[in-house]
Amino acid sequence: MLDFLKNLGFKVIQHYKLFREIGEVIKYCFEWKERKGEFPYETDGMVIKVSSFVEQEILGAVSRSPRWALAYKFPAPEVTTVVKDIQIYIGRTGALTPVAHLEPVEVDGSIVSRATLHNEDEIKRKDIRIGDRVVIHKAGKIIPEVIMVITEERTGNEIEFVMPITCPRCSSPVYKPEGEAVTRCTNPSCFARLEGNIRHYASRDAMDIEGLGKARIEQLIAEGFINKDVSDLYDMKIEELAELDGMGLKSATNLVKAIEDSKDRPLKRLIYALGIRHVGEHVAAILADHYTGVEELSRVPLKELQNINEIGPKVAASIGEFFSRKDNLLLINRLKSAGVKVYEEKKEKQEEKQQIWTGKQFVITGTLPTMNRNEAKAIIESKGGKVGSSVSKKTDFLIVGTEPGSKLDKAKELGITVVKGEEFEVMAKENTVPQGMLF
DNA sequence: TGGTGCTATGAGTGTCGATT
């Protein structure tokens, strides 16, 4: 069998993830054919040649002898390239993230020119230097990752990376707390952070301001429209914006309208949008459930916060720190006077009624046939279920769309019930309990 | 103390709308 597959051009290799059973290899061939109209051809070392004759032969063989379901793999598409530079990116929390700039190279169907190196320790661990030839691949078929350095090809001219001691954007000192991996800029009003804050505030899951992306924000800061914080957004005028490079009356009108629309978002979104450390979507929703508004939240004693389920000392402290700062309190005042809704009537606590999916934990991977993630999530929650972000023993169902990620492997490993995307959508409509398959 | 889940960050492609 091994020779048979080898003759077909399949390769068997020994390292890395991506274990696939023969059935999966064949399935992959067919999916490829569906998408591209022909069977897989040679791509960067991954050789699969299947004629229609052979196709039948493989299928026949497998159905007669299921014990041939051995682990075979595609060769992980790995290529080498050169690290041209390592640059620092600054996020909204002030974190300095080193990113490798690579000689552009094709990996698994797309051109990769950058890869995040996460932090200083990671660079040290892998000993990555500027000028090094490195092996890269795409983790989970998407994210470029530097796997290792080819040290044999070192010439001695490689430059070791040194984390700067001042912020590359604002020149303030940076600090790295003892025991932490992340280095941060110390200046709370660093422009890079302002940029990040605005982006976060405007993002879809926060205040959802359409038309305000990275480039626009940079421009607005450079032109002085934004200089303090997110409240500056609400002072912008159509006529002034329309004067900007690349903006016309149409764009300016749309942008101002989008900003206007953001004044009426649910409280949990506003809390999330403020960008308090350790307060993401989930924690923001918990806080919005407990309190009627941002102002009330700003006055809650630490002790009380800590008593809330899922909120511990660190998160409580972080919230307390945020509201102890004058500039943040001013920000909230400014938002309020701009007309942003900072208060929400408490809804009547709904009776916890037993629903079809009550107590069930769902996780989603891949793309669903007709709905997106948020829609699927809303449906699950409306039926009493919960949606988690990673597969664990507590997961009841994994919903699998096309092009699933590593969550599927994990689910198989743990014996979690797998529900196909189509199947899920039918369940949602007919209000039934997923059956799914066990691997 | 370990398992689990959340937060923060970053990457690529294709599509669509607005500007020039």
Added chain:
DNA sequence: AATCGACACTCATAGCACCA
């Protein structure tokens, strides 16, 4: 018509915080 920016998708990984 060409170009550019924004957005909608999706996912990995590290680092932590929380909780039992």
